[in-house]
Amino acid sequence: MLTSRADVATEHASRYLQQLCKHWSHKFPVEFDPRHGAIQLSIGRTVMDADDQALHIALAADDEASLDRLETVVADHIKRFAFR
Numbered sequence: 722m723l724t725s726r727a728d729v730a731t732e733h734a735s736r737y738l739q740q741l742c743k744h745w746s747h748k749f750p751v752e753f754d755p756r757h758g759a760i761q762l763s764i765g766r767t768v769m770d771a772d773d774q775a776l777h778i779a780l781a782a783d784d785e786a787s788l789d790r791l792e793t794v795v796a797d798h799i800k801r802f803a804f805r
């Protein structure tokens with residue numbers, strides 16, 4: 722299992738976490754509360770933790786291609802939610 726981590730500096734971490742989890746809950750298994758979320762996407766697992774300064778993201782996938790795709794998908798969604 723390959724992993725990747727990122728910290729996104731934002732005062733809106735909890736909002737983004739909840740938006741991402743709600744968005745994907747229609748297609749994938751999701752568990753979340755305002756401070757922690759986990760999403761089991763078909764290409765890998767995303768775990769997020771929110772605090773007052775950042776959204777902390779941990780990704781895991783079986784292979785390099787899936788991890789690269791997961792990084793892109795999560796980053797693109799965060800960017801989209803940030804500009805709503």
